[in-house]
Amino acid sequence: MSVSARSAAAEERSVNSSTMGQQKNLEGYVGFANLPNQVYRKSVKRGFEFTLMVVGESGLGKSTLINSLFLTDLYSPEYPGPSHRIKKTVQVEQSKVLIKEGGVQLLLTIVDTPGFGDAVDNSNCWQPVIDYIDSKFEDYLNAESRVNRRQMPDNRVQCCLYFIAPSGHGLKPLDIEFMKRLHEKVNIIPLIAKADTLTPEECQQFKKQIMKEIQEHKIKIYEFPETDDEEENKLVKKIKDRLPLAVVGSNTIIEVNGKRVRGRQYPWGVAEVENGEHCDFTILRNMLIRTHMQDLKDVTNNVHYENYRSRKLAAVTYNGVDNNKNKGQLTKSPLAQMEEERREHVAKMKKMEMEMEQVFEMKVKEKVQKLKDSEAEPKNTSRVFMISINGESRFGKLNRSLKSESMKEPVKRSGQVSPNPVSPLQRRHEQMKKNLEAQHKELEEKRRQFEDEKANWEAQQRILEQQNSSRTLEKNKKKGKIF
Amino acid sequence: MQDKEYVGFAALPNQLHRKSVKKGFDFTLMVAGESGLGKSTLINSLFLTNLYEDRQLPEASARLAQTLTIERRGVEIEEGGIKVKLTLVDTPGFGDSVDCSDCWLPVVRFIEEQFEQYLRDESGLNRKNIQDSRVHCCLYFISPFGRGLRPLDVAFLRAVHEKVNIIPVIGKADALMPKETQALKQRIRDQLKEEEINIYQFPDCDSDEDEDFKRQDAEMKESIPFAVVGSCEVVRDGGTRPVRGRRYSWGTVEVENPHHCDFLNLRRMLVQTHLQDLKEVTHDILYEGYRASCLQSLARPGARDRASRSKLSRQSATEIPLPMLPLAETEKLIREKDEELRRMQEMLEKMQAQMQQSQTQGEQSDAL
Numbered sequence: 059m060s061v062s063a064r065s066a067a068a069e070e071r072s073v074n075s076s077t078m079g080q081q082k083n084l085e086g087y088v089g090f091a092n093l094p095n096q097v098y099r100k101s102v103k104r105g106f107e108f109t110l111m112v113v114g115e116s117g118l119g120k121s122t123l124i125n126s127l128f129l130t131d132l133y134s135p136e137y138p139g140p141s142h143r144i145k146k147t148v149q150v151e152q153s154k155v156l157i158k159e160g161g162v163q164l165l166l167t168i169v170d171t172p173g174f175g176d177a178v179d180n181s182n183c184w185q186p187v188i189d190y191i192d193s194k195f196e197d198y199l200n201a202e203s204r205v206n207r208r209q210m211p212d213n214r215v216q217c218c219l220y221f222i223a224p225s226g227h228g229l230k231p232l233d234i235e236f237m238k239r240l241h242e243k244v245n246i247i248p249l250i251a252k253a254d255t256l257t258p259e260e261c262q263q264f265k266k267q268i269m270k271e272i273q274e275h276k277i278k279i280y281e282f283p284e285t286d287d288e289e290e291n292k293l294v295k296k297i298k299d300r301l302p303l304a305v306v307g308s309n310t311i312i313e314v315n316g317k318r319v320r321g322r323q324y325p326w327g328v329a330e331v332e333n334g335e336h337c338d339f340t341i342l343r344n345m346l347i348r349t350h351m352q353d354l355k356d357v358t359n360n361v362h363y364e365n366y367r368s369r370k371l372a373a374v375t376y377n378g379v380d381n382n383k384n385k386g387q388l389t390k391s392p393l394a395q396m397e398e399e400r401r402e403h404v405a406k407m408k409k410m411e412m413e414m415e416q417v418f419e420m421k422v423k424e425k426v427q428k429l430k431d432s433e434a435e436p437k438n439t440s441r442v443f444m445i446s447i448n449g450e451s452r453f454g455k456l457n458r459s460l461k462s463e464s465m466k467e468p469v470k471r472s473g474q475v476s477p478n479p480v481s482p483l484q485r486r487h488e489q490m491k492k493n494l495e496a497q498h499k500e501l502e503e504k505r506r507q508f509e510d511e512k513a514n515w516e517a518q519q520r521i522l523e524q525q526n527s528s529r530t531l532e533k534n535k536k537k538g539k540i541f
Numbered sequence: 542m543q544d545k546e547y548v549g550f551a552a553l554p555n556q557l558h559r560k561s562v563k564k565g566f567d568f569t570l571m572v573a574g575e576s577g578l579g580k581s582t583l584i585n586s587l588f589l590t591n592l593y594e595d596r597q598l599p600e601a602s603a604r605l606a607q608t609l610t611i612e613r614r615g616v617e618i619e620e621g622g623i624k625v626k627l628t629l630v631d632t633p634g635f636g637d638s639v640d641c642s643d644c645w646l647p648v649v650r651f652i653e654e655q656f657e658q659y660l661r662d663e664s665g666l667n668r669k670n671i672q673d674s675r676v677h678c679c680l681y682f683i684s685p686f687g688r689g690l691r692p693l694d695v696a697f698l699r700a701v702h703e704k705v706n707i708i709p710v711i712g713k714a715d716a717l718m719p720k721e722t723q724a725l726k727q728r729i730r731d732q733l734k735e736e737e738i739n740i741y742q743f744p745d746c747d748s749d750e751d752e753d754f755k756r757q758d759a760e761m762k763e764s765i766p767f768a769v770v771g772s773c774e775v776v777r778d779g780g781t782r783p784v785r786g787r788r789y790s791w792g793t794v795e796v797e798n799p800h801h802c803d804f805l806n807l808r809r810m811l812v813q814t815h816l817q818d819l820k821e822v823t824h825d826i827l828y829e830g831y832r833a834s835c836l837q838s839l840a841r842p843g844a845r846d847r848a849s850r851s852k853l854s855r856q857s858a859t860e861i862p863l864p865m866l867p868l869a870e871t872e873k874l875i876r877e878k879d880e881e882l883r884r885m886q887e888m889l890e891k892m893q894a895q896m897q898q899s900q901t902q903g904e905q906s907d908a909l
Binding site for chain 2: 225325330
């Protein structure tokens with residue numbers, strides 16, 4: 059048979075076996091029962107990561123519960139949690155901790171939302187949370203689409219613990235609004251916080267009321283999966299009956315009947331955190347960490363992330379169809395399209411930046427030029443004056459030039475909005491002119507004086523000479539030396 | 542001296558006592574705070590009545606678009622021959638919705654309306670049977686879950702502290718361990734001081750009261766805000782006598798146990814010792830303040846127009862002009878500026894007079 063026919067036959071066979079589900083019993087021990095162990099060992103080496111988000115009004119014991127759940131002081135007195143600092147707006151903060159147990163290590167990321175529901179006007183206080191979750195999804199999407207996918211850090215929020223205040227009446231409008239907007243993006247597990255405020259009867263009634271309201275508003279909280287195992291199903295049913303879980307947290311260890319337990323000490327008794335009759339903390343811990351952590355991650359990956367991804371890509375392809383001039387480009391893969399768009403966007407931003415810088419520099423140059431011009435003008439005119447002063451022959455020229463300057467100035471300035479007869483430059487110009495003229499007059503006078511003196515002196519010299527000459531003549535006469 | 546010259550006015554208090562017993566007391570109490578803090582339960586425990594029997598709690602979906610409403614419930618209770626007509630003002634819907642901006646305005650308006658009503662009645666012709674519906678006291682419930690006063694609490698208290706006696710109360714105090722209670726109380730006290738909110742101040746007891754009373758008084762003052770737990774159920778804790786309390790799996794909270802909560806203090810203060818004082822403060826200080834500001838606002842525009850003033854005097858026989866409540870900001874400013882000008886003018890005149898005096902004195906001394 060030719061190659062293509064053989065491969066076609068192989069395909070057919072595999073398709074058949076998958077649809078018919080042929081099961082064959084083995085005659086010996088092959089060894090692939092060891093596969094789970096391989097997975098186990100590999101995962102232990104790799105380590106696990108889990109991102110948990112806690113949302114609720116301040117003072118509901120979120121940080122204390124986290125500390126109790128993971129038996130570490132993530133928020134200690136030296137480093138109090140974000141909730142201890144008063145916030146004006148809702149913030150989203152994350153803290154990471156690496157915990158090890160039995161050779162297995164877990165990189166735990168806790169995302170806290172201090173300031174949630176604390177203000178007078180709480181409209182849109184869920185927006186920062188939604189933006190955070192979406193941004194983590196986007197990061198993962200981008201990481202997935204890259205060429206080098208060796209290290210893909212998974213920071214997506216895998217579980218959101220929503221804390222309900224134990225009012226005993228039911229859900230608050232804020233709770234409903236928040237859950238309605240987030241149930242499609244993240245696994246929501248509602249918890250009744252500070253449950254030691256409710257008596258058992260009140261707690262039952264409260265839980266019933268909450269579940270009724272959740273169903274009424276069609277909020278999809280995290281659902282525990284059904285398994286084939288009967289035992290496990292029973293456990294799961296037990297958990298489902300006790301939803302939402304009423305929890306109590308504590309940072310302090312108290313001694314009760316010789317045992318050291320985590321609890322809260324009241325004058326009327328001790329509420330133990332890990333006592334199943336006091337609260338549902340152990341159920342929460344078992345569910346969250348011991349049995350369903352992997353399932354939470356899977357649901358986040360397969361359901362919430364895929365929802366986000368399909369929505370995002372559908373939007374891109376829709377835009378692509380509209381904006382594409384070349385119809386032939388419809389066949390391009392949407393991811394590449396996205397990349398291209400992003401590149402374009404970045405390039406556009408860079409171009410805009412450069413343009414703005416250029417414009418800025420141009421304007422700066424213009425201003426500098428203007429300043430220089432305005433400074434240079436009186437200098438120019440004064441230079442003219444200096445040159446002219448040195449030469450008296452040029453005095454006439456000076457006068458003329460001055461006159462022309464003074465006539466030119468208003469002409470120059472008429473180019474502006476309104477010729478201001480008292481513009482500072484003109485004033486300075488006139489002042490300098492006056493000074494120069496004054497100086498000139500002084501010099502003239504000096505020169506005249508000098509000339510007068512010169513004339514006098516010459517006259518005197520002449521007289522003196524004449525006298526001298528006459529005297530010498532007389533002397534000579536006396537001496538009778540007439541040659 | 543007492544035997545020989547006995548005038549007999551030592552029996553005056555007895556006369557008053559008898560008269561007041563005949564007349565009966567009336568008291569209006571307002572409770573405010575977020576829903577779910579145990580307000581109704583506390584009221585029922587305080588007065589040992591079931592005022593909220595037929596109450597239907599609205600669901601969250603109904604509360605989504607709810608605005609604040611004011612509900613009044615009246616009940617007459619009698620104890621030892623003394624009748625009290627108690628009116629409870631409730632504020633359902635407070636702090637419920639997502640956007641609580643200005644949700645305290647209906648409450649403020651309600652309190653002012655009561656003052657307005659009283660002012661009108663007082664200025665009317667027939668003053669024999671004035672119904673006093675003014676709010677004498679407001680119990681404001683603070684959540685034990687937060688870290689002190691929240692922005693909404695501060696906004697509400699700021700809006701009403703000059704109009705009604707405020708007694709801050711921490712509801713559902715069985716959520717807090719003793720250390721936490723102390724810390725929260727301190728934090729609330731600091732915040733109240735910081736925000737300059739005037740809560741009801743207990744008057745100091747006279748020096749001739751007995752030591753016990755003084756001790757109790759001091760204790761009570763230190764425990765403000767009161768951390769209370771309310772309950773209407775009687776719990777029989779095997780062996781001990783039946784008490785009102787809340788039964789948990791790990792113990793039972795007794796409402797009337799001073800080590801468990803401050804309920805006894807609150808009840809003593811509110812009902813046993815300071816009820817009359819609350820009424821007096823409402824009448825003498827808060828109501829007078831309101832009245833003064835109202836009449837001032839009436840007087841100013843009237844002074845400018847003499848015609849309208851005469852009109853006013855003619856009308857006052859039959860009808861009282863309504864005091865204008867929220868004045869425009871600019872009018873207030875104008876008034877303030879006018880007053881300032883007046884004051885400055887007066888000062889100028891005084892100074893001038895002084896100068897003239899000193900001048901004449903100087904002349905006199907010169908002449909001498």
